[in-house]
Amino acid sequence: MLSTEEIINIMSKQGLRITDQRRTLAKLFAEAPGYLTAKDVYEYMGQKYSGLSFDTVYRNLRVMQELGVLEQIVFEDGVKFKSHCSQDHHHHHMICLQCEKTYPIAFCPMDMTDMPEQFEVIRHKFEVFGYCKDCRMQLGNLPADEQAAAGKGGDGKEGPALHLKTSVPVAHTEYAAGKSQ
Numbered sequence: 001m002l003s004t005e006e007i008i009n010i011m012s013k014q015g016l017r018i019t020d021q022r023r024t025l026a027k028l029f030a031e032a033p034g035y036l037t038a039k040d041v042y043e044y045m046g047q048k049y050s051g052l053s054f055d056t057v058y059r060n061l062r063v064m065q066e067l068g069v070l071e072q073i074v075f076e077d078g079v080k081f082k083s084h085c086s087q088d089h090h091h092h093h094m095i096c097l098q099c100e101k102t103y104p105i106a107f108c109p110m111d112m113t114d115m116p117e118q119f120e121v122i123r124h125k126f127e128v129f130g131y132c133k134d135c136r137m138q139l140g141n142l143p144a145d146e147q148a149a150a151g152k153g154g155d156g157k158e159g160p161a162l163h164l165k166t167s168v169p170v171a172h173t174e175y176a177a178g179k180s181q
C-alpha cells in the first residue's frame, strides 16, 4: 500500500492541489487497514471539517481513484476504497470477504479470454473473492491437516494462500469495463 507521502506526491505530480483535506484523506487511506466506504470517509472527515458535504468527499475519492492512488472494489454491499498497492506492474487481486485483506496476484487472464471479433480492449478487471487462511482458521473451515500446518509457526508472510484455490467458492469474477490498475 502507498504511504501518506507517496499518495501526496502522486497527486501533486499530476497537478492536483494539495489541500489540507486531501492531505487528511491521504493519511486516512495510508493508515487504514482495510477498505473504506464513501460513508466511512465522510463520517471521519465530517468530524474534522464541519460543513463538509458528502458530494465533496465523494468527488475527492473519485479523483484519487482516477489518479491511481486509490483502488476501488465493488463488494456485495457497495463500493469501497483503499490505498493503491505499491506494486506498479499490472496485477489483480484476491480479496478476503471477512477481513478484506487484499492479496495481489500476478496472473492475468486476459490472454486466455475468448474475444468477440475486432473487440478493442481498453481496460479490464479481474477480482477473486474468498476467505484468507487466518479467517478460515477463525471460521473453522480449514481441513484438519492444514489447520495443524497453519497452526505451527505461521511464517506471517504476506502473499496468496495457494491452497485456497480448490476449496473456496469463488464468489465473483468479472471482466468488465472499469478502471484497471
Ligand SMILES: [Zn+2]
Residues within 6 Å of the ligand: 071, 084, 085, 087, 091, 092, 093, 104
Ligand atoms: Zn493492487
Ligand SMILES: [Zn+2]
Residues within 6 Å of the ligand: 096, 097, 098, 099, 100, 101, 131, 132, 133, 134, 135, 136
Ligand atoms: Zn481474511
Ligand SMILES: [Zn+2]
Residues within 6 Å of the ligand: 090, 091, 092, 107, 108, 109, 110, 124, 126
Ligand atoms: Zn490483467
